[in-house]
Amino acid sequence: MPTPSTSNPTAPISGCASGRCGSSTQQIDELDASTAQRVQDHPCYSEEAHKYFARMHVAVAPACNIQCNYCNRKYDCSNESRPGVVSEVLTAAQAVKKTLAVAAAIPQMSVLGIAGPGDALANPERTFATFAELSERAPDLKLCLSTNGLMLPRYVDQIAAYHVDHVTITINCIDPEIGAQIYPWIFWNHRRVTGREASEILISQQQKGLEMLVERGILVKVNSVMIPGINDQHLKEVSRVVRAKGAFLHNVMPLISDPAHGTHFGLTGQRGPTPQELKALQDDCAGDMNMMRHCQQCRADAVGMLGEDRGAEFTLEKIEAMQIDEHAAMGRRIALRAAINAELAEKRAARHAASAQVIALHRATVSPGRPVRMAVASSTGAIIDTHFGHAKSFRILEVTADSVHTLGTRAAAQYCGGEADCGEADNTLARTLASLADCEVMLCSRIGIEPWGKLEAAGIRPDGSHAMEDVASAARAVWQAMLESGQLANAPAHQRRA
Amino acid sequence: MALEIIAGCVNCWACVTLCPHQAIIEAQPHFLIDPLRCTECVDAHATPQCAAICPVEGVIVNELGDPLNPPGSLSPPARFG
Ligand code: SF4
Ligand code: SF4
Ligand code: SF4
Numbered sequence: 001m002p003t004p005s006t007s008n009p010t011a012p013i014s015g016c017a018s019g020r021c022g023s024s025t026q027q028i029d030e031l032d033a034s035t036a037q038r039v040q041d042h043p044c045y046s047e048e049a050h051k052y053f054a055r056m057h058v059a060v061a062p063a064c065n066i067q068c069n070y071c072n073r074k075y076d077c078s079n080e081s082r083p084g085v086v087s088e089v090l091t092a093a094q095a096v097k098k099t100l101a102v103a104a105a106i107p108q109m110s111v112l113g114i115a116g117p118g119d120a121l122a123n124p125e126r127t128f129a130t131f132a133e134l135s136e137r138a139p140d141l142k143l144c145l146s147t148n149g150l151m152l153p154r155y156v157d158q159i160a161a162y163h164v165d166h167v168t169i170t171i172n173c174i175d176p177e178i179g180a181q182i183y184p185w186i187f188w189n190h191r192r193v194t195g196r197e198a199s200e201i202l203i204s205q206q207q208k209g210l211e212m213l214v215e216r217g218i219l220v221k222v223n224s225v226m227i228p229g230i231n232d233q234h235l236k237e238v239s240r241v242v243r244a245k246g247a248f249l250h251n252v253m254p255l256i257s258d259p260a261h262g263t264h265f266g267l268t269g270q271r272g273p274t275p276q277e278l279k280a281l282q283d284d285c286a287g288d289m290n291m292m293r294h295c296q297q298c299r300a301d302a303v304g305m306l307g308e309d310r311g312a313e314f315t316l317e318k319i320e321a322m323q324i325d326e327h328a329a330m331g332r333r334i335a336l337r338a339a340i341n342a343e344l345a346e347k348r349a350a351r352h353a354a355s356a357q358v359i360a361l362h363r364a365t366v367s368p369g370r371p372v373r374m375a376v377a378s379s380t381g382a383i384i385d386t387h388f389g390h391a392k393s394f395r396i397l398e399v400t401a402d403s404v405h406t407l408g409t410r411a412a413a414q415y416c417g418g419e420a421d422c423g424e425a426d427n428t429l430a431r432t433l434a435s436l437a438d439c440e441v442m443l444c445s446r447i448g449i450e451p452w453g454k455l456e457a458a459g460i461r462p463d464g465s466h467a468m469e470d471v472a473s474a475a476r477a478v479w480q481a482m483l484e485s486g487q488l489a490n491a492p493a494h495q496r497r498a
Numbered sequence: 499m500a501l502e503i504i505a506g507c508v509n510c511w512a513c514v515t516l517c518p519h520q521a522i523i524e525a526q527p528h529f530l531i532d533p534l535r536c537t538e539c540v541d542a543h544a545t546p547q548c549a550a551i552c553p554v555e556g557v558i559v560n561e562l563g564d565p566l567n568p569p570g571s572l573s574p575p576a577r578f579g
Contacts, residue, residue: 062510063510063511063512067572069574072508073512073553074508074510118510118512122512123511184573187512190543190544190545190550191545191550192550
């Protein structure tokens, strides 16, 4: 029997093993403003924050309700932890005690997560009892949870009720044929379901759960395990779909496959990706979506700054002996957080100023970039407040280096006017596309996955990331991003094709 | 009548919360079923819940010692392509 490789938790590891940080500090700047605001002190999501803020996981969720071929259930969930790790299971009361003790000792603590050792939502009583108590006693902590998604739709409202603001769903595929090669079975409605049917259920629950979370304004991150030869090509499609549905980050992790872990893939010799393959896929998906590259697949009972584990300082025995003034501890955390955020805000401002200077210099010497035509779904023309499918008309803008002109308004063939219209949907969408054919970008508050794909295919890039922003400044920002990524050096896609 | 958990159980907890009679006991070296509480789920579900979620073949057996998840029943079908 292989012994679990519980790497010595007392060994000090530095907060930021900087060699592992793959993404740029610009990552957060590129998220839309309100999301950036919400993730800026989350060590797992913000490359920058992980050097200043700490997180902890409490291992209250041992059970799991599905089987992944890369998991041996002797150990923690391999979707959330490095394989081969075992966490000590806590009751909700123990978890609350531990959280309060850690948050008193480490004032950088900003996030409390439940990430196993099994599936947070396969253990709903313990998971929600922990959240309920902590949202009373340490309301300043952000709560997050990770799940395989199977039970998400059932618990979305409870997740919202406890103000959980980050949910991670592991989504390895959206095609049940591929799913059948990853998941041999799931437990569903009191029975075991196998084969393709299992994946069909799992995938539809995951997608529904994702949509329901986004509707309720809860941030969703998607994790995927890259399995060469099985889902590696497919993950680009997964990235596209989950972004269109509103996930704010996509984190591709490598399959770690070791025969000693006794997993199905380990035993059948399924290999993990090479670092080059992983990076190539991450780059491909990054073109589509903000990718996270500093994820370290922490243990389900990790404590401290990302990359370190101070769990050994907070064993149940030691916690028992600690005297904690919960209220004072919370005050210290809030004060420290404010100080760090002020410092980070200053750094961000400096970074923006620097890039503005670079642009100003460029402007004097090189071509400032060609004009870009954009369509905007807006009820008043001032704010991007309209769903693509509900737009009665589109404002057409011409954006250049120093101006945003309104060229006019074009009526939309309303494609989503309710059930009666459904048979007509394709037809009306096609008419709308034709009327926007000369635009390169379409800004709206939201858009369905179907029209998203069709707009893209027509060379019009849909962009829902500036919802509720001022039209002119959003248009400017989009133009600037296109300039910086080199897209304005070429003619627009529709002219190149013509 | 009662089921039994035998050596090979990996203490994964999956069965514990599902049991309608709280018959599963957290124990070392592996979890156990209280034979006085277990009804084999006949009164509650179409199939014994612990056996329907257990990820390990052969570790839940009936009174004859026959495994409810016999060898091969939980492994994925032979490798695709
Ligand atoms: S969801 Fe996690 S714990 Fe459950 S089988 Fe998959 S990897 Fe293992
Ligand atoms: S068979 Fe049913 S009653 Fe018996 S231990 Fe399993 S889940 Fe509990
Ligand atoms: S589900 Fe199976 S392996 Fe897991 S604790 Fe129960 S009997 Fe043991």
